[in-house]
Each structure stands twice: as C-alpha cells, then as structure tokens.
Amino acid sequence: MARPIVLSNGELHVGINKYALVHDFYYPYVGLENHAAGRSLRHHVGIWADGTISWLDDDTWEFDYSYPHQALIGHIVARNHTLGIILEFDDTVDAEMSVFMRNVHIINMRETVRDLRLFFHQAFVIGDSRSNTDTAQYLPDADAILHYRGRRAFIVSAQDDNHAVFDQYSIGLFDIEGREGTFRDADDGELSMCPVEHGRVDSTIRFKLDLQPHSSLRVHYWIACGSSTREALYIHRQVAKQGINARLDRTNKWWHEWLKPAKATAEKIDAAHRDMFIKSVMLVKSHIDKRGAVIASTDTAMLNYWRDAYGYCWPRDGAYALWPLIRMGYKDEAYRFFEFCRRGLSSGGYLMHKYRADGALGSSWHPYVHEHGVVAPPIQEDETALTLFVFSQYYHLHEDENLLKEFYEPMILPMANFLASYIDTRTGLPKPTYDLWEETFITSTYTTAVVYAALQAAADLAEKRDDADSVVAWRAAADDIRLAAVKHLYNADVGVFRKGLIVNEADEVVYNETIDLSSFFGSFMFGLFAVDSDEVSQSAKTIQRVFGLDQAHPGVPRYQNDNYRRAHAETPGNLWFVTSLWMAQYYLETSLPDEAMNVLNWVRDSAWATGVMTEQLDPLTHREVSIAPLTWSQAEYLSTLLDTIPEAVV
Incomplete structure (x- = not known):
C-alpha cells in the first residue's frame, strides 16, 4: 500500500496511507524504529453520526491527497456522501520539534443539526518490539494520553478551536487475548474511560461535536515524541500553548526557506513539471535522516509479503x-x-x-x-x-x-x-x-x-x-x-x-x-x-x-525476464521509473528532447497527485507494484529534469 503522504523533520517520520491513516511512525531515526508497522497498527479515525460509526478505512469514503503549500504539509479531503460529512486534514511533522500534528476540519453537509463524535485511535508497538510490555495511561494534569516503553515516550492530545480538550478516552489491549483494539469501544459512540493498561496497548480519544446545518468545526490533534516522558511532555505543552496553527505556520516558513534553491531551479524547467519537481525534492528530503542516512523507502507495505522492507541506507x-x-x-x-x-x-x-x-x-x-x-x-x-x-x-x-x-x-x-x-x-x-x-x-x-x-x-x-x-x-x-x-x-x-x-x-x-x-x-x-x-x-x-519502446510505451524493465514481483510471464518484467528515466537521460545526451520529455510526462502522469512514485508499474494494468515512495525514483526524476537545463551543473 502506497504512502501518498509522507512527513518528516529528519528525526520523526510519519507515513499516511491511502485511507488517510497513520501507518508508519518512525522515531528517533528516519527509517528506524517504526512504532506503527503493520495492519493492526493503523491509527484509526472515525466519525459517529446518526447512531452509527464509520471509520476511514471502511471503504465508504472518497479521498483526495495533495501538498498544496509547497511545504511538507499534506492536505487530505475525505468525503462520505452517505453520512453527509467531509473531513479535511492538514497534516505535518513540525520542522523544529518532533511532533506529528493534524488540523482536522469537520464539515456538516446536511441541512440538520448533527450530534457527531470524532474519534482518534493510536496503536504502537514501541521499538518494534515483539514482547508485550508497552504502557499507556491517562495524564489528567496534562489532558493527554501517554504511551511509553524504555527511552521512547509519545504524548497524545487534542483540542478544538476554543481550547476544549477531548471529553472521553479509553485505554486497552489490541491484537492480543482476542482484543481487536479500543477503537471498537467507540462503536456505540461512547468510551469506557479506562485510565491505564500495559502489554500490547492502544488508546482512543473522543470529541463530542454539535454541528449546525452546513457548518463546520476544527479539532487539532498531535502526538509529541521524546526519549523520555519529560521531553515528550515539554513538546506537548509547547504545542498546547502555541497552538497547531502557529506551528503549522512556522513549519510552512521553514520549508519555503529550505526550498529556495529548488524553486530557483524549477523556474528553468518545463512549466508542466515544476510542481512535481518541488514535490519530488521534498520527498527526497523527507527520507534523509538528520545524521546522514538516506533511506530507500519508509513504506513498510512489503512486510505483508516479504521478509524485510526498504528502511535502510x-x-x-x-x-x-x-x-x-x-x-x-x-x-x-x-x-x-x-x-x-x-x-x-x-x-x-x-x-x-x-x-x-x-x-x-x-x-x-x-x-x-x-x-x-x-x-x-x-x-x-x-x-x-x-x-x-x-x-x-x-x-x-x-x-x-x-x-x-x-x-x-x-x-x-x-x-x-x-x-x-x-x-x-x-x-x-x-x-x-x-x-x-x-x-x-x-x-x-x-x-x-x-x-x-x-x-x-x-x-x-x-x-x-x-x-x-x-x-x-x-x-x-x-x-x-x-x-x-x-x-x-x-x-x-x-x-x-x-x-x-x-x-x-x-x-x-x-x-x-x-x-x-x-x-x-x-x-x-x-x-x-x-x-x-x-x-x-x-x-x-x-x-x-x-523492449518495444515507442511514444505510447516509453517504460522499460530493469532487464530481460526480470522476475522480481513480475505479474505477467508474457512480459519481460515490470516497468521501473529509474530505468525508464535512464533512457530519457540518454535521449537528452543525444539531442532527442522530445523522446526524453515523453518519458518524463509518462512518469509524471503515473505518479500519485502528491508526486509520490512507486518502484515499479505493472506493464499491462499500469498499477503500482512494490513500495511508494521510492527515494531513488523521485531522485532520478529530478536528475533527468536537471539534464533538460542547458546550463545545469553536472
């Protein structure tokens, strides 16, 4: 499953899946110590309305993803026409502190007053440990939930625009002893208020919202990270005091400053590729740990069918x-x-x-x-x-x-x-x-x-x-x-x-x-x-x-009869963005710019709207194969576009 949104500050890295849910949560290294790798570790988000609960991954929602701000701030629109609800997420990892933030806009599309309950669920296996000794507990003095194990602490909290905090919570077990998770406690719209649990633990918090016809409210949610409870609490209090909007603004400004060289370069390339060029620069940056490692991919989806993932340098x-x-x-x-x-x-x-x-x-x-x-x-x-x-x-x-x-x-x-x-x-x-x-x-x-x-x-x-x-x-x-x-x-x-x-x-x-x-x-x-x-x-x-290359078929595999995740025996192998872009670089070296641009356009059109590229495409269905994003795919796209600039530094 691709991660259409990835967020990072070089220490905390979060992957958002196609259901708008946290599905990878790396700290304190990009690519190492994924505390939320696995299907049972999705951080569910749900809305209770009209006596029923709907979770974002129940296939009743439609999603749009984007990076609209020329910053690593993801925007997701989730629509449920049956419920008459729209959820808009502005998500980021703070550029200066290790905290993941979600600014959630809840919109009532109906002409009636709505009694709504918004639920946020968190599940961690801290340190990717297979032993069941994590702890979660409610912190009344901090209006927060603490998840911790050893030198890793995560503080979960949320408040609305009026600084009111969540009104209910539940802490319990998941994926053990027959427990599916505390998010099931929300099925009736109410939470049990269990204040502590240890083992394989998760938690859920609730906001009760009364929405007027065609009106909306915002809820601000965050997970602050630290190597100790004290450190995580300090970050939590900074966010609670300053507000998510202020932190989003600071993060936006940080990215605009960092992107200045990329934006100057983008002005020299074909206008049709400038937006994706900037996105690819950000996606490459998101996979760079602040201590130097460049991670191939933080998407852990391949753990579902392989022994390991690409979270290495x-x-x-x-x-x-x-x-x-x-x-x-x-x-x-x-x-x-x-x-x-x-x-x-x-x-x-x-x-x-x-x-x-x-x-x-x-x-x-x-x-x-x-x-x-x-x-x-x-x-x-x-x-x-x-x-x-x-x-x-x-x-x-x-x-x-x-x-x-x-x-x-x-x-x-x-x-x-x-x-x-x-x-x-x-x-x-x-x-x-x-x-x-x-x-x-x-x-x-x-x-x-x-x-x-x-x-x-x-x-x-x-x-x-x-x-x-x-x-x-x-x-x-x-x-x-x-x-x-x-x-x-x-x-x-x-x-x-x-x-x-x-x-x-x-x-x-x-x-x-x-x-x-x-x-x-x-x-x-x-x-x-x-x-x-x-x-x-x-x-x-x-x-x-x-390989039968022409204008309609510019993609190439790695080599003849490449069997890695090969879907169709009658084809020479899946199509790779990296190798296809190598052909484009050859076309540019030999003064064939139209052929090169045809490859670049195919790559751009095959990517997610957020610019995220997979490793491979099925040559017959053109569906993504393997992980996404792949840092190398994003980088090879950048290198090829740089080659289109006559004065580009080699």
Missing part, C-alpha cells in the same frame, strides 16, 4: 538521491551523508551492502562464500565507487579545501585503493561482486563503468592533495579497466552491452548476455564509452527494439 541509493540536491546547491544533506559513509567504511576500504539509519549494518542475504568456493566480501562494489564519484562532484562544486582535509585520508584514499586493487588479473576488470540489483555475483558492466569513473575522479582529488603516487596508480588502473571493457563488455554480434561476465573454475570467461538497462546506462553516463560511440548507439537501438 544503501550507499548507492543515497548517492543517487543526493546527486540532484548537490547539483542544485544543497550542501548539508550531502555532507552528513559522506560523514555517515566515512563512519561505516570497512577496514578494507569498501562500503557494505546496506546500513541502518543509526549506522549499524543492515540485513543482508549476500554471503562471504560464493559459487565454487570463492571467498569475497558480501558487497556491491558500485556502492563504494558511486559514493566516491559523487563526493568528487560535491567537492568540485564547492571547492572547499576543508572537505579534502576531512575526507581524503579516512575515506577517499582507502576507497580508491580498494577499487584500484580489487582487479581480476585474468580479465583486467573488477573482481566479481553483487550487481546493483543485488541478485547476481558477477563482474557487471555497470559496476565496471562506475569503478572506472570513480578512479578517474579520485585521481583528480589526489592531484588537489599533491598525492602524485595515487594519481599515477589510480589513473593507470582506470585506463587498464577501460581497455579491458572494450575487449569484454560489448557483444558486437547482438549489438548491445553485456550484463557482465564471470570466470569459471577452468579459467574460462563466461559472458552473461542478458540485456540489462544498467549496463547501457553505466557505459555512457560514467564515460566508459563515449555517448556517441557505435557501442552506445547500437545498444540503444537494440534496447528500443527488444
């Missing part, structure tokens, strides 16, 4: 996400990311598969022992190479010598030395590691291209540091890779770049002839082959023919 995804921000002049986010990578760098000079937001290693299915007993680190070498390459872009944009003082010896030097030394002498190419799709242990064309570019970039940085020995070593290594790539990585008979190769036990080179979009993209984007070379030009033609 892949260095590759992080580098791609930050590249367009760097090009627009943003500095702090990239700097913290490079600090994050420097801290996570292994003693061997390479980055691991993925990391948690706190810097710890993330889960992995990559072994140290590979086919035929080959022992090698469980990595994707392109992640190290791309991070180094993007750091070089960052440095050359700012020309800040302090960057080299901080990063050259502890990060650039070990990374580049690893890349230059991790060469298979039998092929002259990088040794096998996992490809960027995390599936195949191979010397891939894509990884080869990024390693080549990274070594060239590192040599340029070494010149700045007067490190002559490294300049010679790294450029020589890059040159050797280039020569070996010409020999091995292009299939002239088919007219396309190979996915890669492996050397078997008999020292024979075995080629993987799969047509992979990453091989094509990497070859021209990172300069392994000139964009106007016969190899690149012919590969583009082969890809267009094999």
Whole structure:
C-alpha cells in the first residue's frame, strides 16, 4: 500500500496511507524504529453520526491527497456522501520539534443539526518490539494520553478551536487475548474511560461535536515524541500553548526557506513539471535522516509479503538521491551523508551492502562464500565507487579545501585503493561482486563503468592533495579497466552491452548476455564509452527494439525476464521509473528532447497527485507494484529534469 503522504523533520517520520491513516511512525531515526508497522497498527479515525460509526478505512469514503503549500504539509479531503460529512486534514511533522500534528476540519453537509463524535485511535508497538510490555495511561494534569516503553515516550492530545480538550478516552489491549483494539469501544459512540493498561496497548480519544446545518468545526490533534516522558511532555505543552496553527505556520516558513534553491531551479524547467519537481525534492528530503542516512523507502507495505522492507541506507541509493540536491546547491544533506559513509567504511576500504539509519549494518542475504568456493566480501562494489564519484562532484562544486582535509585520508584514499586493487588479473576488470540489483555475483558492466569513473575522479582529488603516487596508480588502473571493457563488455554480434561476465573454475570467461538497462546506462553516463560511440548507439537501438519502446510505451524493465514481483510471464518484467528515466537521460545526451520529455510526462502522469512514485508499474494494468515512495525514483526524476537545463551543473 502506497504512502501518498509522507512527513518528516529528519528525526520523526510519519507515513499516511491511502485511507488517510497513520501507518508508519518512525522515531528517533528516519527509517528506524517504526512504532506503527503493520495492519493492526493503523491509527484509526472515525466519525459517529446518526447512531452509527464509520471509520476511514471502511471503504465508504472518497479521498483526495495533495501538498498544496509547497511545504511538507499534506492536505487530505475525505468525503462520505452517505453520512453527509467531509473531513479535511492538514497534516505535518513540525520542522523544529518532533511532533506529528493534524488540523482536522469537520464539515456538516446536511441541512440538520448533527450530534457527531470524532474519534482518534493510536496503536504502537514501541521499538518494534515483539514482547508485550508497552504502557499507556491517562495524564489528567496534562489532558493527554501517554504511551511509553524504555527511552521512547509519545504524548497524545487534542483540542478544538476554543481550547476544549477531548471529553472521553479509553485505554486497552489490541491484537492480543482476542482484543481487536479500543477503537471498537467507540462503536456505540461512547468510551469506557479506562485510565491505564500495559502489554500490547492502544488508546482512543473522543470529541463530542454539535454541528449546525452546513457548518463546520476544527479539532487539532498531535502526538509529541521524546526519549523520555519529560521531553515528550515539554513538546506537548509547547504545542498546547502555541497552538497547531502557529506551528503549522512556522513549519510552512521553514520549508519555503529550505526550498529556495529548488524553486530557483524549477523556474528553468518545463512549466508542466515544476510542481512535481518541488514535490519530488521534498520527498527526497523527507527520507534523509538528520545524521546522514538516506533511506530507500519508509513504506513498510512489503512486510505483508516479504521478509524485510526498504528502511535502510544503501550507499548507492543515497548517492543517487543526493546527486540532484548537490547539483542544485544543497550542501548539508550531502555532507552528513559522506560523514555517515566515512563512519561505516570497512577496514578494507569498501562500503557494505546496506546500513541502518543509526549506522549499524543492515540485513543482508549476500554471503562471504560464493559459487565454487570463492571467498569475497558480501558487497556491491558500485556502492563504494558511486559514493566516491559523487563526493568528487560535491567537492568540485564547492571547492572547499576543508572537505579534502576531512575526507581524503579516512575515506577517499582507502576507497580508491580498494577499487584500484580489487582487479581480476585474468580479465583486467573488477573482481566479481553483487550487481546493483543485488541478485547476481558477477563482474557487471555497470559496476565496471562506475569503478572506472570513480578512479578517474579520485585521481583528480589526489592531484588537489599533491598525492602524485595515487594519481599515477589510480589513473593507470582506470585506463587498464577501460581497455579491458572494450575487449569484454560489448557483444558486437547482438549489438548491445553485456550484463557482465564471470570466470569459471577452468579459467574460462563466461559472458552473461542478458540485456540489462544498467549496463547501457553505466557505459555512457560514467564515460566508459563515449555517448556517441557505435557501442552506445547500437545498444540503444537494440534496447528500443527488444523492449518495444515507442511514444505510447516509453517504460522499460530493469532487464530481460526480470522476475522480481513480475505479474505477467508474457512480459519481460515490470516497468521501473529509474530505468525508464535512464533512457530519457540518454535521449537528452543525444539531442532527442522530445523522446526524453515523453518519458518524463509518462512518469509524471503515473505518479500519485502528491508526486509520490512507486518502484515499479505493472506493464499491462499500469498499477503500482512494490513500495511508494521510492527515494531513488523521485531522485532520478529530478536528475533527468536537471539534464533538460542547458546550463545545469553536472
């Protein structure tokens, strides 16, 4: 299930699902410690009217979603024509304090006076713990409900425009001992007023509202977060004192200030893409933890069918996400990311598969022992190479010598030395590691291209540091890779770049002839082959023919017969925004702007109204597949639009 609205301040991150309900609640890291991951943890919102209760996820409501303020403030309109009720939500995470806020506008569409009861339900499994030892209790002195466990505390409260607080509450158990949750206590419009419970606990609060015909009222709801009850209570009292409207205004101003570089850039692109450009910038920012991690996606929907979700920092995804921000002049986010990578760098000079937001290693299915007993680190070498390459872009944009003082010896030097030394002498190419799709242990064309570019970039940085020995070593290594790539990585008979190769036990080179979009993209984007070379030009033609690309069908899969979440065996795989946008970038590089804009328009039209993009689309139904938003999809859209600006910084 997509998250059409995501909200974040780099510490508290909230995902709102298609029913306008809180469905992900991360604190104190973006992407780590999701306290509301799972179907039973949806934070229900309901209206009791005319003797019956209606919850927003009971399929009787219609929803519209938007980010109308050029700020990460979501606007949701929920309509129930049967009840004659409209609910309007203005939602945000405060830019300066870790508090989630909902300004709810309740509208009576009937010509009669209405006795309405508005219910807010909260369910947490604090720390994503599988033990049942959370506590919830009513705090009469604070007019609030406290949920806590260990070093995590959440204060729930609400008041109307007249500062009147909720009039009833209920605290109880859910998803245990046959209990569905305290939201069921609201079915009759009344709550039981239970003041405390421990175990797997949830809570519900109520507002009783008398609405005149065709009139409306507002209720202001919030969840304040802290590493202690004292901290959470302090934030709660600030919100209660200042009011949600004031906090919304401050958050709106914060985003308008932060977005200035993006807005200046947006003025240079096609007007039809400016709104979604700004939304994509905000969505990328929303997935960046303030301590440097860039999270691939905070949508936990895939936990319903997979072992894990995307709530990790892949260095590759992080580098791609930050590249367009760097090009627009943003500095702090990239700097913290490079600090994050420097801290996570292994003693061997390479980055691991993925990391948690706190810097710890993330889960992995990559072994140290590979086919035929080959022992090698469980990595994707392109992640190290791309991070180094993007750091070089960052440095050359700012020309800040302090960057080299901080990063050259502890990060650039070990990374580049690893890349230059991790060469298979039998092929002259990088040794096998996992490809960027995390599936195949191979010397891939894509990884080869990024390693080549990274070594060239590192040599340029070494010149700045007067490190002559490294300049010679790294450029020589890059040159050797280039020569070996010409020999091995292009299939002239088919007219396309190979996915890669492996050397078997008999020292024979075995080629993987799969047509992979990453091989094509990497070859021209990172300069392994000139964009106007016969190899690149012919590969583009082969890809267009094999995948049937035309104006009506501009989307492409990752590679031939991609089985990841593949819905239809008769198709080559689901359509990916990332790879489709790579084709658009090729069109721009070869002066085919109309073809590029056709891809961009298809991507824009396939996204949610809020700008949220999924990872994949079903090629037949065009329905979203997998998680949404995917940070990389948003970022690749930005990078492609930046390429349409003639004077854009590369």
